[in-house]
Amino acid sequence: MADDVKLTHTSALILQTIGAGYRYGFDVMEATGLPSGTVYPALRRLEQLGLIHSTWEKESKALAEQRPARKYYKLTAAGEKTLTKAVERYPLLQHVKGVSS
Amino acid sequence: MIGPDAVFPPTVIIKIASLLVPSERREEWIKEWLAELHYARTHAGEAESFAFASGAFRDAIWQQRDFWNPKRTRRLMQSPWFCIGSLTAILVLIIVASGMLPMTRMAVMPLAYRDASRIQTIAESSTISTRSALPGRAVEWWRSDSRTLDGIATYLWESQEVASVSEDFFYVLGAKTAAGHRFDRDAFTCAPGPGECVVVSYDFWRTLKGLTSVAINGKACRIAAVTESGFWFLSPRISVWRMGTASPKTRTGVVARLAADVSPDDAKAELGAILQKHGEDGWDSVVELTGVAGRVRSVFALFLTCLLVATLILVPSLHLRMPKWNPAAVAFFVAKSMLALLAVFLFGIEFTRASSITMLGGSDQFFAVSAWLFVMASAGVLAWSLWDQRQRCRVCLKRLGMAQHVGCSGCLLLDWAGTELVCVEGHGMLHVPEMVACWQEPYRWTSLDETWQELFERS
Numbered sequence: 001m002a003d004d005v006k007l008t009h010t011s012a013l014i015l016q017t018i019g020a021g022y023r024y025g026f027d028v029m030e031a032t033g034l035p036s037g038t039v040y041p042a043l044r045r046l047e048q049l050g051l052i053h054s055t056w057e058k059e060s061k062a063l064a065e066q067r068p069a070r071k072y073y074k075l076t077a078a079g080e081k082t083l084t085k086a087v088e089r090y091p092l093l094q095h096v097k098g099v100s101s
Numbered sequence: 102m103i104g105p106d107a108v109f110p111p112t113v114i115i116k117i118a119s120l121l122v123p124s125e126r127r128e129e130w131i132k133e134w135l136a137e138l139h140y141a142r143t144h145a146g147e148a149e150s151f152a153f154a155s156g157a158f159r160d161a162i163w164q165q166r167d168f169w170n171p172k173r174t175r176r177l178m179q180s181p182w183f184c185i186g187s188l189t190a191i192l193v194l195i196i197v198a199s200g201m202l203p204m205t206r207m208a209v210m211p212l213a214y215r216d217a218s219r220i221q222t223i224a225e226s227s228t229i230s231t232r233s234a235l236p237g238r239a240v241e242w243w244r245s246d247s248r249t250l251d252g253i254a255t256y257l258w259e260s261q262e263v264a265s266v267s268e269d270f271f272y273v274l275g276a277k278t279a280a281g282h283r284f285d286r287d288a289f290t291c292a293p294g295p296g297e298c299v300v301v302s303y304d305f306w307r308t309l310k311g312l313t314s315v316a317i318n319g320k321a322c323r324i325a326a327v328t329e330s331g332f333w334f335l336s337p338r339i340s341v342w343r344m345g346t347a348s349p350k351t352r353t354g355v356v357a358r359l360a361a362d363v364s365p366d367d368a369k370a371e372l373g374a375i376l377q378k379h380g381e382d383g384w385d386s387v388v389e390l391t392g393v394a395g396r397v398r399s400v401f402a403l404f405l406t407c408l409l410v411a412t413l414i415l416v417p418s419l420h421l422r423m424p425k426w427n428p429a430a431v432a433f434f435v436a437k438s439m440l441a442l443l444a445v446f447l448f449g450i451e452f453t454r455a456s457s458i459t460m461l462g463g464s465d466q467f468f469a470v471s472a473w474l475f476v477m478a479s480a481g482v483l484a485w486s487l488w489d490q491r492q493r494c495r496v497c498l499k500r501l502g503m504a505q506h507v508g509c510s511g512c513l514l515l516d517w518a519g520t521e522l523v524c525v526e527g528h529g530m531l532h533v534p535e536m537v538a539c540w541q542e543p544y545r546w547t548s549l550d551e552t553w554q555e556l557f558e559r560s
Contacts, residue, residue, distance in 0.1 A: 037157075040157075040163075
């Protein structure tokens with residue numbers, strides 16, 4: 001299914017941001033400049049499509065650093081393929097400062 | 102100046118937004134958003150955290166939209182709670198659309214008369230209906246001769262909104278004006294003709310916005326008095342009362358106030374004797390007294406009677422071999438049926454002529470039509486309730502699905518042998534034959550044991 005996915009420019013941008021190593025929702029917001037109301041629903045959709053995968057970090061690690069545990073996102077294999085196609089479709093993506101993978 | 106972030110702290114915004122998230126996902130959703138809020142505060146500052154938290158609503162709405170896919174929606178609609186919820190929603194709709202059940206409240210609330218239990222309508226009992234009007238001459242005889250009545254007045258419906266009543270009508274009822282004074286016997290003379298005046302209901306008077314006259318049949322009539330709020334007599338729709346004395350030959354509705362300590366039977370005997378004294382005999386001298394309070398509430402008795410008739414109609418269609426129901430199924434059936442019947446009753450009393458035939462003093466044909474409608478609607482509701490129950494799983498009460506024809510097409514009088522339905526949770530299977538034999542249970546339920554469970558997706 002993931003092979004056939006055609007992403008919007010915003011979704012592709014978020015996917016590329018995650019591919020570039022920004023693994024948390026707020027980090028993606030900061031890197032792309034998109035508001036939280038756009039980024040988080042997009043993350044849900046990308047995860048639903050199987051392009052990214054979310055995991056909770058270990059509570060013990062977060063507790064040791066006196067902060068709440070975060071949910072982080074990683075590209076899946078299907079996500080990497082889709083990102084490649086998305087970059088071909090939106091060539092300007094690779095020139096976006098700071099989020100080039 | 103206090104900003105919105107001071108009124109609604111970001112954590113509160115996230116908690117409020119979480120109410121939109123389906124309960125199954127809510128805990129994890131809140132955890133992620135609060136964790137991210139922590140970082141938004143650390144990196145972007147307190148001011149930006151409000152804007153960040155505001156985005157939670159869009160995410161929550163997305164969660165809701167994503168959650169309710171067609172499959173899940175179908176599952177929800179199969180649940181017994183959806184059925185109960187839908188019926189409750191219909192009831193609420195009826196309550197709101199009717200303006201908080203004015204007719205029902207009128208039937209239940211005490212009547213705005215002095216000693217309302219002594220107010221009786223009088224009618225001939227020689228006809229099928231005891232609601233027939235009486236000749237005006239009988240009223241004159243009773244007015245002059247009766248010792249068991251404290252007062253007697255006449256009424257006649259001219260239209261749905263206008264009634265013609267005798268001038269002592271309000272005095273006999275012991276009604277009050279909007280100012281709180283009791284009507285006197287000779288408070289005003291408003292006979293039809295030039296200078297005619299009328300009494301109007303309080304609610305109607307409010308709509309006139311200060312006008313002192315009202316047009317009846319194109320003729321301006323002075324408003325002589327306004328009844329107190331909540332006053333009505335038999336028909337809540339009547340808002341204008343014209344003053345008129347019934348002629349001896351015309352037939353009119355009669356209402357009377359019994360003297361203190363006089364029973365309706367005593368009054369009935371005396372009124373009959375007075376008629377006989379004036380030459381009326383046989384059936385013409387037999388009258389019936391009906392308490393107005395009881396007559397108003399007769400709509401409840403009518404509905405219960407219709408419900409009984411509807412039940413009797415349905416009983417022969419039930420097969421003796423009914424499936425065994427567990428206590429939850431019985432409770433669901435009772436709740437569902439009660440809600441549906443209540444909806445029928447309230448709709449009937451609020452929106453149809455049902456009320457105008459019983460408590461509202463309408464004509465007899467409306468009484469019959471409404472009684473018939475009550476019977477049909479009650480029978481329909483009970484039949485639906487039973488049919489719905491049979492189409493539900495005997496264990497979890499969810500509606501059965503995945504209907505499949507079984508047998509071969511055309512083998513049984515050009516039709517299939519039957520239909521099989523399966524519980525979506527895998528509790529069992531229902532076989533519904535196309536042709537029902539008298540010795541056979543029409544619906545055959547087959548329980549599926551645990552070994553079948555893996556074939557079904559658990560919700």
